[in-house]
Amino acid sequence: TISGSFHRANPANGAGDGVDIAVILNTDTANPLWSEHLDPDNFSKTPFRIRKALVRGQTVRFIVFSGPEGKDGNFDETSLEAVVER
Secondary structure (H helix, E strand, O other): OOOOOOOOOOOOOOOOOOOEEEEOOOOOOOOEEEEEOOOOOOOOEEEEEEEEOOOOOOOOOOOOOOOOOOOOOOOOOEEHHHHHHH
């Protein structure tokens, strides 16, 4: 199980329509393990919980898109990567 939360520390900075957030396996942005949209005025933490069998060598990415995900490929992306070791 992977669990955690996303939080916008400073909602005034970023896209005017908010941001899209996702947790993906390897590079599969088309099929996220979990995704959500945070409105620009959302100060609360957005929790997630994922139950998925993972194997050694897979990469889990926690991503924040500052524009519409996948729209013409024009979006800024910030991510944290974690590699499964056990």
